[in-house]
Amino acid sequence: MGLHRKVLIGNFAVAEAVKLARVDVVAAYPITPQTLIVERIADMVERGELKAKYIRVESEHSALAAVYGAALGGARVFTATSSHGLLYMYEVVWWAAYSKAPIVMGLVTRVIGPPWNIHSDHHDILSVRDSGWIVAMAENVQEAFDLTIQAFRIAEDKRVLQPMMVGLDAFTLSHTAEPLDVPDQSDVDAFLPPREPLPFVMDPAKPFAMGNLGPDEWTMELRWTVWRSLERAKHVIKEVDREYAKKVNGREYGGLVERYRLDDAKYVAITWGAWSGDAKEAVDKLRDEGVPIGLLRIRFARPFPREELLEVASGAKAIVVVDRAVSMGLDGVFSTEVRSVLSGRVPVKSVVAGIGGVDTSYRDFVNIFKRFVDEYEKGETQEWIVPEWYMPWFKG
Amino acid sequence: MWFRYSASHVRDPLKEAEEDLELFRKRMLSPPMEGAAGPTGTWRIMKPVIHEDKCVKCGMCWLYCPENVVSWEPGRVPSIDMTYCKGCGVCASVCPRKAIEMVVEEV
Structure with a gap:
């Protein structure tokens, strides 16, 4: 296990975690206090440090829709936002969860206006609590980093297959530099293998319709599968927490x-x-x-x-x-x-x-x-x- | 009938997940097929009627039909599959010769 001590603000720590997770597709739209996450990822892609497709979009609704589509195509995906950006995504938030699309989102919690306010409270992140997303929040920069890597494992686990949001408080974490232990790429690779393309892959060569009109009973049955996934996720979260400690950086947080x-x-x-x-x-x-x-x-x-x-x-x-x-x-x-x-x-x-x-x-x-x-x-x-x-x- | 499931009900997580995924795919995904959403022609309140004397066989109605229910080949008058035509009127609207008329559906 190799760890390198760095000093990073929370937003850069999340970007670093996304790089180590080897994501395939990133789409995002800037909003304070999240912007530095995706700005740093854009830098990484531009410099060739991260071999990912970075899609520039015209709004948060499109950002989440773009990574949603990519996730259904089998890619490992990431996006990030805050406050009003999340509210603008809201329609796709629910589509993603009900489609069992394992998207990972960084959410820098920020007040919802009015009045305009860029500081942190928790109304934005908790607005998705009924949707089927896995919703976690970090206490410090190290945990924001660790949770981001773990989020891919949890979201993509066959027993779960639900999107996951990693929350970090505006400025208190997003813009505050703290010492951070960054693991070796090889340790992260051993912990987080490439994504298994489940629950299905959208492939133009084998076309099918997804979420077509059907009897109401089918909708209820689909929600039941999401309910069961969230309950199983409790076991997966604890397992991933223990395994991450063992394989990646020695820190076990205690699960939920x-x-x-x-x-x-x-x-x-x-x-x-x-x-x-x-x-x-x-x-x-x-x-x-x-x-x-x-x-x-x-x-x-x-x-x-x-x-x-x-x-x-x-x-x-x-x-x-x-x-x-x-x-x-x-x-x-x-x-x-x-x-x-x-x-x-x-x-x-x-x-x-x-x-x-x-x-x-x-x-x-x-x-x-x-x-x-x-x-x-x-x-x-x-x-x-x-x-x-x-x-x-x-x-x- | 009555179902309850929580973290403490989980016995064989992988098997239970596979059952869920099978149900999920069955309910969520459908292959392309005729009438995947049922006989949508029953939704219609207006129906398109083609006046063959005015038709110039251009195929605009075939091109624009959002439901893919217009059959047409170059040089032939098109025909419309009324089992699935929802009566939206796009064909009548795009027809350059006004050869398609929307008339009230009679039940």
Whole structure:
């Protein structure tokens, strides 16, 4: 196993991973804060470092449509976008998932306007959660890199065959340089062989129609196959995580979730994305003060870590979910999901923070966690069903 | 009838995947065939009628028909397969001699 230490921003790390994955076709349309990913890939193709077809298109809808077509032709494909770009792709997002097209997309999470805002919250990436995409998010640059390589293995696995999105927070990861261990091409090749062209290959020599009009029952049966693929993907994700550690860079992340100081935890905090690093620091601070709290970091929103959550919750007195995305009219997005899985087994507090990319530091997490523990210990949990918006600067 | 499947129901992932892929291909892919979407002529509310006296046998209707239901050879008056003609009227619209008339379909 050979690793080379580099210092790269998250966007360049993703581009490096795409190169090592030996993709065949890339199509993308620029949008801040994602642009540097595809700009760097274009450079690689231009310099001949990556033997891929780079298709320039006039919009994100076309970008995803182009890689979708290439994927149905049997190619290994990649695209990347952010925010409004993803929303413009939205029609093809669903087509791709329902066609079992193993596309890999880099998604630099960015606020959806108005007002115009290029910072990170998680509404864009979570807008695809019901579509059949596998949706993961990194905590740091190394993980964004590792997840991108792993994404090809997961998406293209015969047991899965669904597209996968790798999320990284705008600027916090996309434009922040961090030390990165880059593996040898030969190690990546051993881990990620060329794609097996499944579930079918579009070939002009043997024409057929795909997704033709049919009885409604056929549509439901097709959705059932996607459902089953997402459930099987849970096993594949864990297997790929272990194998990547063994063959490529020694890092095992824990599968669908990362468990941080949870072994004897009575209080559990749940987050996802880059700010989980700040949340971990806050957990350390509370631990130093004798509070038995731990963090469950969600790595995969889809498939959702139902089984892991049930196991962690079985030893917990109370849970706090800190969300960077809101389902308007209901709750924080992950709060709804956690409450849904737990069905009232454990009291869950929902906190909405960092919307619009508002900077949320470890001190903010300390505030949030302390108030949560305090409310639980005083028995003040009656209103937990309603999310609490954390806006320390706002006077109302 | 009633189906439930989660990560903990998976017994033989490869076999289960192959069953899914077989069903997926069966429901998703269809070879080119006549009437793949059924007798679409039943959708029609207007039907094209060719007036042979006006027809100059140019083949424009054959070229433009989006459903490929017009048969034509050079020098012959075209004919239309009414089992699949949806009555869209493109043939009537492109005919340079107005030799195709759209008339209300009678049931």
